């Protein structure tokens with residue numbers, strides 16, 4: 001059963017943000033997928049995300065995820081790596097807001113996230129750095145090292161260059177800084193893995209580091225599977241309290257605005273209020289004087305016809 005109806009999701013978006021709704025939808029999908037583990041990739045356009053996942057699938061004869069030199073992946077596509085492990089290919093970040101939106105939504109459905117970076121480009125650019133920072137902020141601190149994995153792709157194009165090690169060291173330092181802790185860090189080449197298959201070279205396959213990376217990833221998936229139910233419940237709990245906090249904060253902000261507006265109105269109308277108050281007091285005072293006078297007349301003319309007339313005036 002869905003957590004929220006369509007109409008409620010709209011309301012939640014208005015009251016919090018689209019990001020919250022995506023997180024709710026992600027947790028909901030994960031809870032309904034029982035103990036299937038989902039691994040998603042993320043990274044810049046053309047960083048080699050789809051190629052890396054095709055390599056994990058040993059997709060030698062045909063691409064299971066489309067690959068290309070232009071922006072290729074536009075939505076989250078899923079494939080089975082094992083019967084209990086799905087891998088999900090996502091659009092590159094920093095291309096369009098719509099792509100970032102899809103990328104974020106699909107990542108929120110993932111148990112493990114593989115962040116890819118093309119090491120041919122050197123260290124992380126600002127977009128990649130900020131994205132990593134943003135992701136790490138959305139994962140519970142004690143879960144980050146378990147759920148987030150960093151992979152440098154394209155090592156075949158850089159490895160032989162003199163500055164390779166310094167590019168790797170600098171990238172590692174940036175990852176540490178953005179995430180706030182050490183996370184698994186891999187250096188691989190999907191291209192080399194496919195070439196190794198064509199040439200039938202086991203040595204080249206090993207040098208691509210894809211088999212080692214796959215073994216590591218499956219080990220991580222198996223660990224995740226052991227705690228998956230507990231983990232998802234925890235995530236749901238965290239999301240509930242974060243949503244409540246955001247709504248409470250919003251309510252407090254609105255209350256402050258109401259108080260401010262009320263004070264402004266009071267301030268604005270204070271002089272008019274004071275003037276009318278004085279006029280009213282003046283009238284009351286005058287009325288008192290008239291009443292007094294009439295009472296005097298009443299006692300002086302208690303049995304004349306004027307008595308009835310005065311009485312009527314007093315009762316008016």
Ligand SMILES: Nc1nc2c(ncn2[C@@H]2O[C@H](COP(=O)(O)OP(=O)(O)OP(=O)(O)O)[C@@H](O)[C@H]2O)c(=O)[nH]1
Pocket residue numbers: 043044045046047048049050051052066067068069070071072073074090091092093153154155156157188189190191192
């Ligand atoms: N030399 C080299 N090229 C690679 C490697 N991995 C991917 N490529 C090439 O990089 C280009 C983009 O690869 P994709 O796998 O489509 O990249 P992507 O990150 O999925 O791209 P989008 O889906 O558009 O964001 C393709 O031309 C690939 O052949 C690698 O390890 N080495």
Ligand SMILES: [Mg+2]
Pocket residue numbers: 049050051066067072073089090091092
């Ligand atoms: Mg792709």
